[in-house]
Structures are given as structure tokens and as C-alpha cells.
Amino acid sequence: MSKKDLESWVTEVAKLVAPEKIHWCDGSEEEKKVLIAEMLKTGDLLELNEQTHPNCFLHRSDPNDVARVEQLTFICSRLEDDAGPNNNWMNPAEAHAKIDALFERSMKGRTMYVIPYLMGPVGSPYARAGVEITDSPYVVLNMSIMSKIGDAAIAIINSSSKFVKGLHSVGELDPARRFIMHFPEEQTIKSFGSGYGGNALLGKKCHALRLASGTAKQEGWLAEHMLILGIQPPQGETKYIAAAFPSACGKTNLAMLVPPKGFEDWKIWTVGDDIAWLHLDESGQLRAINPEAGFFGVVPGTSSTTNPNCMNTLGKNTIYTNVALTSEQEPWWEGHDLTRPDTLVDWKGNSFDPTLGGLAAHPNARFTVPASQCPSFSKEGNSPNGVPISAIVFGGRRSNVTPLVFQTYDWEHGVFAGASMASETTAAAAGQVGNVRRDPMAMKPFCGYNFGDYWAHWLSFASRSDNLPPIFHVNWFRKGADGKFLWPGFGENIRVLEWILARSDGKAEGTESAIGYLPKSGELNLDGLNLPPGATESLLAVDKKSWKKEIEDIKEYFSIFGDRLPVALSDRAESIKNMLGSV
Ligand code: OXD
Ligand code: MN
Numbered sequence: 001m002s003k004k005d006l007e008s009w010v011t012e013v014a015k016l017v018a019p020e021k022i023h024w025c026d027g028s029e030e031e032k033k034v035l036i037a038e039m040l041k042t043g044d045l046l047e048l049n050e051q052t053h054p055n056c057f058l059h060r061s062d063p064n065d066v067a068r069v070e071q072l073t074f075i076c077s078r079l080e081d082d083a084g085p086n087n088n089w090m091n092p093a094e095a096h097a098k099i100d101a102l103f104e105r106s107m108k109g110r111t112m113y114v115i116p117y118l119m120g121p122v123g124s125p126y127a128r129a130g131v132e133i134t135d136s137p138y139v140v141l142n143m144s145i146m147s148k149i150g151d152a153a154i155a156i157i158n159s160s161s162k163f164v165k166g167l168h169s170v171g172e173l174d175p176a177r178r179f180i181m182h183f184p185e186e187q188t189i190k191s192f193g194s195g196y197g198g199n200a201l202l203g204k205k206c207h208a209l210r211l212a213s214g215t216a217k218q219e220g221w222l223a224e225h226m227l228i229l230g231i232q233p234p235q236g237e238t239k240y241i242a243a244a245f246p247s248a249c250g251k252t253n254l255a256m257l258v259p260p261k262g263f264e265d266w267k268i269w270t271v272g273d274d275i276a277w278l279h280l281d282e283s284g285q286l287r288a289i290n291p292e293a294g295f296f297g298v299v300p301g302t303s304s305t306t307n308p309n310c311m312n313t314l315g316k317n318t319i320y321t322n323v324a325l326t327s328e329q330e331p332w333w334e335g336h337d338l339t340r341p342d343t344l345v346d347w348k349g350n351s352f353d354p355t356l357g358g359l360a361a362h363p364n365a366r367f368t369v370p371a372s373q374c375p376s377f378s379k380e381g382n383s384p385n386g387v388p389i390s391a392i393v394f395g396g397r398r399s400n401v402t403p404l405v406f407q408t409y410d411w412e413h414g415v416f417a418g419a420s421m422a423s424e425t426t427a428a429a430a431g432q433v434g435n436v437r438r439d440p441m442a443m444k445p446f447c448g449y450n451f452g453d454y455w456a457h458w459l460s461f462a463s464r465s466d467n468l469p470p471i472f473h474v475n476w477f478r479k480g481a482d483g484k485f486l487w488p489g490f491g492e493n494i495r496v497l498e499w500i501l502a503r504s505d506g507k508a509e510g511t512e513s514a515i516g517y518l519p520k521s522g523e524l525n526l527d528g529l530n531l532p533p534g535a536t537e538s539l540l541a542v543d544k545k546s547w548k549k550e551i552e553d554i555k556e557y558f559s560i561f562g563d564r565l566p567v568a569l570s571d572r573a574e575s576i577k578n579m580l581g582s583v
Contacts, residue, residue: 003154003157003158006116006131006157006163009131009165010022010114010133013112013133013167014112016100016103016104016105017103017104017105017106017107017108017112017135017169018104018105018107018108019107019108019110019111019112019135020107020108020109020110020111021111021112022111022112022114023111023112023113023114024114024116025113025114025115025116025140025144025149025150026149026150026151027144027148027149027150027151028150032141032144035137035140035141036057036141038137039057039137039138039141040057044059044137044138045057045058045059045138045319046058046059046060046325046329047329048320048325048329048330048331049328049329049330052315052328052330053315053316053318053329053330053331054316054317055316055317055318056315056316056317056318056319056320056331057318057319057320058319058320058321058323058325058331059138059319059320059321059322060321060322060347060348060349061195061196061321061322062173062195063348064173064174064175065173065175065194065195065196065199066196066322066362066364067196067364068196068197068198068199068205068445069175069178069180069194069199070088070445071088072178072179072180073087073088073180073181073182073199073445074087074088074089074090074095074179074180074181074182075087075088075089075182075184075210075448075449076089076090076091076092076095076096076181076182076183076184077089077092077183077184077185077449078091078092078185081450081564082184082449082450082453083448083449083450084447084449084450084451084452084453084561084564085450085451085560085561086440086444086447086450086451087447087448087449087450090181092183092185092186095179095181095183095190096183096190098179099179099181099190099192100190102169102171102177102179102192102193103167103169103190103192106135106169106171106192107135107169110135111135111137112133112134112135113133113134113135113136113137113139113140114131114132114133115131115132115133115134115139115140115143115149116129116130116131116149116150116153116154116157116163117129117130117131117132117143117147117148117149117153117203118147118148118149118152118153118156119147119203119207119208119212119291119292120277120289120290120291121289121382121383121384121386122148122152122382122384123384124289124383124384124385124386125384125385126221126277126279126289126384126386127156127289127291127384128156128162128163128164128207128212128215128291129153129156129157129160129162129163129164130153130163130164130165130166130202130203130207131153131157131163131164131165131166132166132167132168132202132203133166133167133168134168134169134170134200134202135168135169135170136168136169136170136195136200138195138200138319139168139195139200139201141319141368142197142200142201142296142319142368143201143203145293145294145317145319145368145369145370146201146203146204146292146293146294146296146368147203147292147293147294148293162187163187164187164188164189164202164207164211165186165187165188165189166188166189166190166191166202166203166206166207167188167189167190167191168189168190168191168192168200168202169191169192169193170193170194170195170200171192171193172193173193173194173195174193175193177192177193178192178193178194178199179191179192179193180194180199180206182206182210182211182448184210184211184214184448184449187211187215189202189206189207189210189211191206197296197321197366201296203291203292204274204275204292204296205445205446208223208275208277208291208292209223209224209225209275209443209446209447209448210446210447210448211448212277212291212448213443213446213447213448213449213454214448214449216277216457217449217453217454217457220280220464221277221278221279221280222276222277222278222279222457222458223275223276223277223278224242224244224275224276224277224278224441224443225244225274225275225441225442225443225446226242226243226244226272226274226275226276226278226288226392226442227242227243227245227251227252227254227255227271227272227273227274227276228240228241228242228255228271228272228276228288228290228387228389229241229243229254229255229257229268229269229270229271229378230267230268230269230270230271230378230380230387231266231267231268231269231494231497231498231501232266232267232268232269233265233266233498233501234265234266238267238269238380239390239391239501239504239505240271240288240387240388240389240390241389241390241391241392241393241497241500241501242276242278242288242389242391242392242393243392243393243394243395243474244392244393244394244395244418244421244441244442244443245394245395245396245423245442246396246397246421246423246439246442246444248298248397249395249396249397249423249476249477250476250489250490251273251274252273252274252295252297252298252302252307252310253306253307253310253490254493255270255271255272255273256268256270256273256307256309256310256313256374256376257309257490257491257493257494258308258309258376258491259491259494260490260491260492260494261528262527262528263491263494263495266494267376268376268494269376269377269378269379269380269381270309270371270374270376270377270378270381271288271290271378271380271381271387272288272290272292272371272381273295273297274292274295274296275290275291275292276288276289276290277289277290277291277386278389279386280461280464280465281385283467284464284465284466284467284468285388285389285465285467286388286389286461286465286468286469287385287386287387287388287389288386288387288389289383289386289387290371290381292371293370293371293372294368294369294370294371295310295313295367295368295369295371295374296366296367296368297310297366297367297369298363298364298365298366299320299323299331299333299361299365299366299367300333300334300335300359300361300362300363300365301334301335302314302333302335302336302367303335303336303337304337305337305490306335306490309374309375309376310374311337312374312375313369313373313374313375314367314369316373317369317370317373318367318368318369319367319368319369320365320366320367321365321366321367321368322347322361322362322364322365322366323347323361323362323365324344324345324346324347324352324360324361325344325345326341326343326344327341327343327344332344332360332361333360333361333365334359334360334361334363340354340360344360346358346359346360346361347359347360347361347362347365389469390469390501390504390505391469391470391471391472391500391501391503391504392414392469392470392471392472393471393472393473393474393500394414394417394418394421394441394442394471394472394473394474395421395473395474395475395476396421396422396423396424396439396475396477397423397424397475397476397477398422398423398424398436398475398477398478399424399434399477399478399479400478400479400543400546401543401546401547401550402473402475402478403475403478403515403518403539403540403541403542404474404475404476404478404486404487404496404524404539404540405472405473405474405475405496405499405500405518405519405524405540406472406473406513406515406516406517406518406542407470407471407472407500407503407510407516407517408470408471408472408473408516409516409517410462411459411461411462411468411471412459412462412568412572413471413516413572414470414471414472415455415458415459415471415568415569416568416569416572416573416576417471417473417516418440418441418458418471419440419441419451419455419458419558419569420438420440420554420557420558420573421438421439421440421441421442421473422436422437422438422439422553423436423437423439424436424437424477425437436553438554438557440454440455441454441458450561450564451561451564452561452562452563452564452565452566453564455565455566455569456564456566459566459568459569469504470503470504472500472503473516474493474496476489476493477489478538478539480532480535480538486531486535486538486539487539488529492529495524495525495526495529496524498525499519499523499524499525502523503517508520508523509523510523513542514542514544514547514576514579514580514581515542515547515576518540518542519540524536544580544581547576547580548577548580551573551576551577551580554573555570555573558570558573
């Protein structure tokens, strides 16, 4: 593949979608200015208060187009089994025919933007290029924050043999004519009918997770739904952690954690808040890069209490999507520091009437902002070789069963803990609240191939390095008998990270249990927390009866994967069950 191949693909696409004109994006400031001016004219963007929010804009999406659409997302591998029971599958020929029929002349009267983009630090051997063709200027603007558009990408396309092809059109934004299709064998994405983030910014979930996860398997690395943070103790060396959590479990908050009282001399450095690409270096050390250049985060609930670093990241050069608007032309959302102003325009552009009981901002309202604006952004955040990972953390939202933290016994056990990860559904998602849903490695919506093969790939790392980081599991959401959270969470999570690093440094002993090492009494620094009596014991309790049921549930879930399930994982379920003994 070369620039010439790129040009002939663009010509071929143009024939199909019949645009009025074609614009090759270079990522320049001038280009952005022109795009913004056009979008202000069409009403695609609204300018926010220039004094308080310089270079910030509000975009209102179609009310039918406000979230990722898992039910319309397909992996179109040749063999259905390669997509696995964790994905919707469609035969590639059928999928192309179906979606190409939608693309036919879909850009008539519109500009077709060609966006060459780079995921990962410039000059990094781990960075990858893609090209997204889209008819949405909003997508161009977002991609210019989330990736590096222009020369850096073109250089890779010219010099390497690979780039990901992404074709996107907003179409008529009709949910009945919407598909997000991935063709792993062709390194191609086709997305039609949605302008929303994960469906439309093809560099993010579609490329950096669904396609990259498959490429990573073939090439011996990992593409994961993980934040990356550095933690620097007083006068100490910065150590890096990669952590996977499902949606609504506080990934962005953890990535930007502000050390609380008692930890003032500690520092947390943000490398990434959503995606990590992990490679083994020559010494067998696992290293991570964040392929993204920006944050595309959920706005509601963000405040100076929950995430002060995030609040200080926003406020300039930010695109807000589906937030409410004050009469001062400032963005507002539920959970904002400022109480709700009396006069407000809601995310749909209507005057907000609180007596009707709705929300002013959409619960999935988003900010798009350059990562470099974050006050805690790591100076290693753009390091071509990435950062060395000292610990991997998996986590879910469980009101019971799972303790605050445990360390798995070895890599294989860690893969088991990731593969059996579960989280309770929240009010933010459709369906019943509090249902436990398995979300292995937080990759349920994002793994582009059969989970059975994915776990086998994870397991294979054990034979490639004897220097792999230890794997931990955390749960900030355990509740007491009174239904209240036992753990304060947010900044106080640093106490758990401190134990994790102490374990990975061999400086804490831990105590053995059937499910892994738990903090030994006194090892978790709880100074100044004033937890109620018995709370620590409840937070760390491993109830054998609930765990036996948990293991049965995990075995049932694993059985869906038939003979693609690595034996090591079913064996591990059995051995944990035996260790739990008879209750
Ligand atoms: C995201 C998601 O947008 O996980 O990051 O849905
Ligand atoms: Mn995510």
C-alpha cells in the first residue's frame, strides 16, 4: 500500500458516494479555522462564551444519534467463528453489498473529506496510520483533536505497507439505515448513518480497538481498553499502571486522579484515559503507548470534586457535544460545580423546564479536548517507546462478592481474572439496573475477534517473557449491609494503587486466599480515612459461598466459547473452586 494506492481507493470511493467536492485534510490551523467558520454558518457548531471558554464550541447531535450502537456493530470476518459469540457477525460479501447500497451517492452535494491520521506518538515504532473518508466536518474537527492528521500519517502510509481504510457517511442519520462494519481481513471499516463519537470517529474504537486487537494478535502485541497512569511517590521513581474498567466505572477519573489529603507529596501522571497499545520490548518488559492524542470523555458528573484535573483541562479548545447551554453561552451539565441556572437551553436546543423531570445535558454528553491540556499530562505521554508497565489492573462495579483489591497468583491467573471480569449495569445504560454482565478485560464491545482466541493470545505472553507485570483486580463499588458504598473512591483510590505498587516492588507481603493475595492487615494505608468499624474487613472479605456461585457463573459464561476456550481458563476455574473447598 502506498500513497498511489490511497489515491486510487479515494477515486473508487468518490465514484460510489458522488461528492460535490473532495478535500484532503492536512490538519493545519488554517484548515480548522475554515471548517469552524463553515460549521458556525450551518449551525453545526455554536460558539461558546469567548471570554470564559476561548475556542470552545457546542455541537448538538441528532436526538436519535447519541451513543455507540452495539446491536448495529458487526465484525465481518470470513469465518463466523473468528468473530466469536462476543460479536455480531455478517458475511463480508453480504456486508459490503448491504452498506455499499447505503453509501451510493450518499455524499451528493456534500464535501468528501479525506483524513490521513496517525494513532500514537509521532516517530513511534508502535504508531499506526489510517485514512478516514467522511462527509462530516464535525468528524474532521474531532479527529484533529483525537489523532494527528496530515504529514505524520502520510509519511507512514508512504513508507510502510499498511494503513486502515475507514469510510464514513452520516447519511440521513436514520437509525433504520445505520451500520458500523469492520472487515478485519481487509483492514477496512465502513460506518453509515451515525455522526456520534465511537460510531463516527473511526480512529478510536473501530481502528484502535476492534481492528487493532486482531492485528495485535497476529503481530504479538495487545490493543486494550485501558487507561495508563504514572504514579510518583514522594522522592520516588514514577511507576506506570495500565487499568481496564468497563464504562461508567471511573476510568477518566482514575487516570487524572488528584492525590488527596495525606498524599500531597505524591503525583499522578496521565498518559491515557481509554486505550493502551502494549508491546514487549527486547528485555521482555511490557511497554504501553496511548494511541490517542485527545480525550473524548463523558461530561455529566464531572466536577471539581470528582475530577479537578479534568475541569482544568476543559474550558479552552474544547468541543462539547450535547451539553446544556446557559444564557451566558457557557456549557452546563448535571453534576457541574455550579448549581443549575434558572435559564437554560437543553441538549436538544429547547428551553429547559426542570418541572418536566428530564435532564438538561444528555447523560452521554461528551467533551473532546487535547490530552496535552491536562495539568497532569505525563511528560512521557508522547514518548515513542511508551512507558514501562509495572502492574495491570482489572476492575468492575460489583456491590458484593469482589473485594476492594486482590493480586492474582501468576499471569495465567491474571488472564483468568480479566476474562471473568463482570460489572453491574448502571442507570446510564438501557435495561435493568444492577444486573451482572460479563465484560472480559472491559473489551466486550471492542474485541474484534473471538474472545476464546483473544484469551489464548493473552496467555501466550507467559512463554514470551519472564518479566511480565503482576495482575490485580479492584472493585471501588462494594456496598455494606446498609446499601452504602464501603469505599470513598475517587482520590482515595491512590491508597489501593500504593499497595499495588508495593506488591509489584516486593515491598508488601500480602496474605493468601482462594482468589489471590489480599492486603495483609495494616498493609493498606487507611490513615485519616475514618472508615466505620468493620468496613475494612467487609471491603476485603472473600465470602466462600458467593465465590463458589461466582465460579459456577463464570464456568457457564466460558462454556459459550466451546472449544475456542483455552483449557487453562477452565482448569483455573476448577482449581479456584477446589481451593474454596466445601461450604
Ligand atoms: C468510550 C466508551 O466512549 O467506552 O470510551 O464508550
Ligand atoms: Mn472507552
